Amino acid sequence: MDPIEYAKAYYLQHYTLLNMWNLTPGVRVVLENGGPQVCRFCQRSAPEVTFRLKAHAIPEALGNKGMLSRYECDECNKHFGSTIENDLGNWTLPMRTLLRIYGKNGVPTLKNERDGWRIECGDGTELKVSHNRVDSVFEVDEAQKLIRFNLKRGPFVPLGVRKALVKIGLTLLPEAEVSNFEETIKWIRDPQHSNERMVRMPVLRTLMPGSMNGQMITAALLRRSQPNIGLPYAFLILSIANETYQVMLPSPQLDPPLDIAPMQMPVFPVGLGQNRDSICVALNLSDSERVVDEVLSAVMSYDARIQI
Ligand SMILES: [Zn+2]
Numbered sequence: 535m536d537p538i539e540y541a542k543a544y545y546l547q548h549y550t551l552l553n554m555w556n557l558t559p560g561v562r563v564v565l566e567n568g569g570p571q572v573c574r575f576c577q578r579s580a581p582e583v584t585f586r587l588k589a590h591a592i593p594e595a596l597g598n599k600g601m602l603s604r605y606e607c608d609e610c611n612k613h614f615g616s617t618i619e620n621d622l623g624n625w626t627l628p629m630r631t632l633l634r635i636y637g638k639n640g641v642p643t644l645k646n647e648r649d650g651w652r653i654e655c656g657d658g659t660e661l662k663v664s665h666n667r668v669d670s671v672f673e674v675d676e677a678q679k680l681i682r683f684n685l686k687r688g689p690f691v692p693l694g695v696r697k698a699l700v701k702i703g704l705t706l707l708p709e710a711e712v713s714n715f716e717e718t719i720k721w722i723r724d725p726q727h728s729n730e731r732m733v734r735m736p737v738l739r740t741l742m743p744g745s746m747n748g749q750m751i752t753a754a755l756l757r758r759s760q761p762n763i764g765l766p767y768a769f770l771i772l773s774i775a776n777e778t779y780q781v782m783l784p785s786p787q788l789d790p791p792l793d794i795a796p797m798q799m800p801v802f803p804v805g806l807g808q809n810r811d812s813i814c815v816a817l818n819l820s821d822s823e824r825v826v827d828e829v830l831s832a833v834m835s836y837d838a839r840i841q842i
Contacts, residue, residue, distance in 0.1 A: 541800035545756070548765055552755040553708060557592075557601055559749045565591055566604040567709050573607035574704070574712060575614075575719055583607035591705045593698070595623045595630065595637040596774050598751055603705050610723070614701060618722065622698035624688025628830045632683065633775040634661065636749060644685060646671065653683070661834075682833045689826045696737060696781070696819035697722045703770030703783040706755055714767070714785045721784075728822050731786045734766065736816035738780040738801050743811050750775060755783075756802070764790040764797060771802050778804055 535543075555563065572579045589606035592598035606614075630637060631644050634655050641655035650666030663672070663681070672683045701722050704715055712719075721732050752773040758765055767788040770781040780802050790797065801814050 537800065538803050541803040544800050545802055548759060548763065549756040549769075550759045552711070552757045552768075553706065554754040555601065555706075555752065557598060557751040557753070559599065562600040562602070563591075564602050564604060565705070571604055573610055574603075574605040575610040575723055576607060578607060583609050587611050592702050592751060592753065592772070593619050593622060595619075595635075596626065596751070597630075597635040597637060597749055601751075606705065613723065614698070617725065618694040618698040618701065621690040621692075621694030625690040625692075625695045627688050628683070628685035628832070629777065631655070632661070632685075632832055632834065633777070635775055653685075679835055680833055681835075682831065685830050685832070687825075687828045687830055689824055690828075691824050692819045692821040693728070693733070696733070699737060699770065699772070699779060699781045699819075700783055702753070702772060703755060703768070703781060706753060706770070707783075711757070711768075714788055715783065717786050718784050731792065732784045733820045734784060734789060735782050735797065737782075737819050738814055739817055740778040740780075740801060740804075740812050740814045742776050742778070743813070744776070752804075754804075758788075764794050765799065766790075766797065769802065771804055773804060778802075 557563065570579060571585050573583055573585075576583070585604065585607055587608045589603045589611050590598055591601040591603045627642060628644060629635075631642050631653055634641050643652065643654040645652040645654075649671065651671050652662075652664045654662050656662045665671070671685065672681050674681050700718065704712075704719060704722065707715065718732065721729055750773070752771075754771040756769040756771065758767050766782045767785045768783040770779070770783055772779045772781065
């Protein structure tokens with residue numbers, strides 16, 4: 535069977551779409567429970583905690599302006615912003631520039647004053663690359679009209695990146711599901727990262743080559759449809775511009791027991807059907823040691839088609 539058709543049939547059989555959002559720039563979506571404000575992440579309410587800050591359901595750095603939640607208190611907001619969301623921001627930094635994702639202060643500019651190069655988004659949507667001399671940050675293949683960038687990610691803790699992706703899924707959960715993730719919520723707030731029950735499979739990242747709108751964000755939640763089957767209970771599917779992340783949302787009480795064989799399943803076929811050149815990689819994101827100076831290699835053609 536064609537692998538994409540197989541994946542579609544697999545997910546139709548085993549998973550239910552809990553919810554899905556296509557975020558449109560300029561349109562506000564506010565997630566709320568309806569009752570008094572209680573923080574989903576620390577279970578506290580006013581006046582013990584305040585809810586004055588904008589709580590972005592998906593970090594603003596990833597291009598989300600309009601989707602907010604009313605159930606993240608200011609203290610948790612600041613805590614996540616200075617810990618795991620910082621890991622996610624540093625890890626995604628070069629890709630956010632290359633994909634022209636418009637964050638809090640516009641598309642991030644990458645530069646190195648000492649070596650004299652700069653990559654930034656111009657007035658339009660094109661990417662401007664300037665340099666004083668050819669440097670290891672990129673190589674140009676004039677015959678094929680290709681530029682290969684070798685860009686450093688900011689310092690990050692891999693498990694922190696994973697937790698920040700899981701946190702997006704936890705924020706998007708309908709209230710009725712939250713009790714299935716109590717341990718997961720504690721885990722993402724915990725500065726101690728390791729917990730083998732929470733890291734059961736890699737984060738899957740699919741890159742769809744080609745030019746795409748950097749402001750496009752789609753998020754979906756999948757939940758296992760049958761109760762007694764050896765598959766993960768829930769996933770977040772998050773697409774931002776050309777990239778899609780499939781992230782398991784661990785629920786130790788509902789996921790298969792730890793001692794059963796590793797689960798084999800196809801990648802969720804979002805986007806793949808539209809472009810069979812898509813490339814999927816499995817990212818461990820399971821180490822709790824800080825990583826510095828990791829280099830991301832990306833190839834772009836002059837017309838801004840991108841490949842990793
Ligand atoms: Zn809180």
